[in-house]
Amino acid sequence: MSRIAYFGPQGTFTEQAARVLAGGEELVPAETVRLAMTAVREGEADAACVPIENSVEGVVPATLDALSESTPLVAVAEAILPVRFSVLTRPGNTEIRTVASHPHALAQVREWLEANLPDAHPVASSSTSAAAVGVLQGDFDAAVCAPVAVEHYDLEVLATEVADVTDAATRFLLVRPPGELPAPTGADRTSVVAAAANRTGTLAELLTELATRGINLTRLDARPTRNNFGEYRFFIDFEGHVAEPRILDALTALRRQCRALRFLGSHPRADGTRTTVEPGFGNDDFVEAAVWADAVRKGDLA
Ligand SMILES: O=C(O)C(=O)C[C@]1(C(=O)O)C=C[C@@H](O)C=C1
Structure with a gap:
């Protein structure tokens, strides 16, 4: 196990x-x-x-x-x-002055708290369940938690199905x-983190490597490198699997363009959305072109 x-x-x-x-x-x-x-x-x-x-x-x-x-x-x-939350408190407690949760959870119930517990101060905790533990210990009056938390902590439910955006979800x-990587399924996601050279146009160049291979982005985020103020790492998620020739071709190009490139995985997408393949950008097109170039190199074709 x-x-x-x-x-x-x-x-x-x-x-x-x-x-x-x-x-x-x-x-x-x-x-x-x-x-x-x-x-x-x-x-x-x-x-x-x-x-x-x-x-x-x-x-x-x-x-x-x-x-x-x-x-x-x-x-x-x-x-x-x-993601829909339950609000938990100690049994019998009616005075709610502090409400704790993970910052991501508090951000998802801001409007609900303003409307339903306007006098309560939001307090950040390390996770939704850490907030429940804090309520048990008397550190806070209420916790914004996953609904299953009530099965683990001896607390009372003040409200359920709490969410400012009803169809919110977390990945x-x-x-x-x-x-060994999971096998490609045709509905996959590949992730990398790239440290681009600090000069004009580098982010555009990285994205162009993906665009010119017909690769659809699913997420782009920047985080500071922490060493030099103003210098960032780019987290790029895109459709496809590294086992596909066109994705491997793009990764090779990114490796050339970046100061550092870390592969963060290729795996099936939970939503099952199949990879977008524009005409002329299929794996067969890449394989066929590579075979042609190889034949040209060997002098067999022109
Ligand atoms: O604290 C938790 O319960 C978590 O699993 C973390 C987390 C998050 O980081 O976004 C997960 C889902 C919800 O969006 C709120 C909090």
Whole structure:
């Protein structure tokens, strides 16, 4: 049985995602996203489940930073879960002056809190379940949690189905050390983090390498390198799998253009959206062109 570290403690949305992605395995909570990945890097866990992006609040910066530091980890699977919260308090407590949760969760219920608990101060906690633990310990009056949290913590439900955007969703990754990649399915996502040279037009050049191969982007984020103010790393997700000739061709080009390029994985998309292939940009087109060029090089064709 494998050990899967997840961003905990028990009862987080990430734990639910870990059950979807690695249900039969041993799940071990970690206090932060970074510590979940450290457990894998130090050999204490085989894989880690972490949140990557939310449809309302965007990327989870801690995940991007932890993916680009230390030894490489690659994503081998993803899950997308609908996100609707429960608000929990201590049994019998009626005075709510503080409401705690993960900053991504608080951002998704801002309007609900203003309308329903206008006098309560929002307080950031390390995760939604850490907020529930804080309520139990008397640190806060209420926690904005995943609905399953009430099964783990002896708290009372104040409200359920809480969400400013009713169809909000979060995408989670299962990451592990580099190894055999999942097979391509025709509905895959590839991710890289690129440190571009600091000169005019470099980001445009990177994106052009993808555009000229007919590759559709699914996400683009920038995070500071932390060393030089104003210098960024670009996290680029796009449709396709590194096992496809056109994707491999694009990666090779990106490698030439970047100061540093880290491959973050190719895996099936949770939403099953099939890769867009424009006419003339199919894998067969790339293979055929390479065969033609090789024949020209050998003097067999002109
Ligand atoms: O704290 C949790 O329950 C998490 O799993 C983290 C997290 C996030 O990072 O976005 C996951 C889903 C929700 O969007 C809110 C919080």
